[in-house]
Amino acid sequence: GAVVSQHPSWVICKSGTSVKIECRSLDFQATTMFWYRQFPKQSLMLMATSNEGSKATYEQGVEKDKFLINHASLTLSTLTVTSAHPEDSSFYICRFQGLAGGHFGPGTRLTVT
Amino acid sequence: AQRVTQPEKLLSVFKGAPVELKCNYSYSGSPELFWYVQYSRQRLQLLLRHISRESIKGFTADLNKGETSFHLKKPFAQEEDSAMYYCARQGSGNNRLAFGKGNQVVVIP
Numbered sequence: 117g118a119v120v121s122q123h124p125s126w127v128i129c130k131s132g133t134s135v136k137i138e139c140r141s142l143d144f145q146a147t148t149m150f151w152y153r154q155f156p157k158q159s160l161m162l163m164a165t166s167n168e169g170s171k172a173t174y175e176q177g178v179e180k181d182k183f184l185i186n187h188a189s190l191t192l193s194t195l196t197v198t199s200a201h202p203e204d205s206s207f208y209i210c211r212f213q214g215l216a217g218g219h220f221g222p223g224t225r226l227t228v229t
Numbered sequence: 230a231q232r233v234t235q236p237e238k239l240l241s242v243f244k245g246a247p248v249e250l251k252c253n254y255s256y257s258g259s260p261e262l263f264w265y266v267q268y269s270r271q272r273l274q275l276l277l278r279h280i281s282r283e284s285i286k287g288f289t290a291d292l293n294k295g296e297t298s299f300h301l302k303k304p305f306a307q308e309e310d311s312a313m314y315y316c317a318r319q320g321s322g323n324n325r326l327a328f329g330k331g332n333q334v335v336v337i338p
Contacts, residue, residue: 148324159315159330160273209273213324217263217317222272 119143120212122221129200129228136196137224139210145190148213151183153206154223160209166193200228231255233316235329242306243337250301250332252290252316261319262299263326264290268312276314277301286310306336 119142129135139149147168152160164185166172172185184196197204205228210221232255242248254260262279277285279292279299290301299316316329 150325159328162325162327165325211326217261217265217275217278217319217326218324220273 120210120219120221122208122210122224124224125222126225127227129226131201131228132199134196134198135200135226136194137208137210137226139193139195139212139221141191141212141219144212144214144219146212146214146218147190149187149193150211150213150218151185151193151195152209152211154209155206163195197226200226202228204228231257231260231318231320231325231327233318233327233329235314235316235332237332238330239333239335241335241337244308245305248301248303248306248310248334248336250314250316250334252299252301252329254297254299254316254318256297257320262290262292263317263319264288264299264301265315265317265328266312267315273315306334308336308338310334311336 121140123138150165151163153163154160162175163178164172164174166185166187168187168190174180187193207223207225209223211218234253264276265273266276267273277290288303290299292299313331313333315331317326319326
């Protein structure tokens with residue numbers, strides 16, 4: 117099956133710093149990909165949709181200047197959490213568009229202290 | 230807005246007992262429905278999609294357009310079925326997935 121990796125898998129950062137999360141597809145290409153956030157014991161909430169080479173479309177309530185998405189190629193997208201605060205602590209999951217609901221990354225757990 | 234409703238948060242069943250997870254969706258066009266499973270410390274993975282009409286790991290789900298439901302069923306639960314289950318819908322014409330809140334299933338040996 118299709119393989120999607122995320123790096124890092126777990127990161128702790130201090131409040132006010134920025135963190136970059138990479139999402140990479142290893143054996144396929146996709147034009148569109150999605151970033152989700154999952155708080156403990158809650159469902160996945162879509163943050164933004166991005167198409168390769170163009171600006172991301174953010175969901176209502178998600179600050180585009182805080183969550184910077186760069187979809188530079190068909191196999192790589194990055195999410196940068198800028199000026200992180202403790203309330204940004206969450207599990208961030210990427211999904212590449214594909215058949216049968218697409219392909220999910222394993223997720224990145226961000227803890228902001 | 231696309232909505233997916235999974236009413237029960239936690240479901241505990243004994244091994245060998247039937248399992249049914251309810252999912253209702255908001256009607257809009259011709260959505261595509263999915264069930265995803267997330268085992269402990271693993272990534273989300275696709276379990277079923279309504280188009281394929283197949284049985285995976287003993288689970289089945291039937292799309293009922295009249296009731297706008299896509300309930301997940303398994304006649305005999307196994308311990309390895311303990312996991313989080315998410316119902317999701319994909320709108321027609323786009324690839325955005327809307328997820329339900331999820332059901333945690335605990336199978337008691």
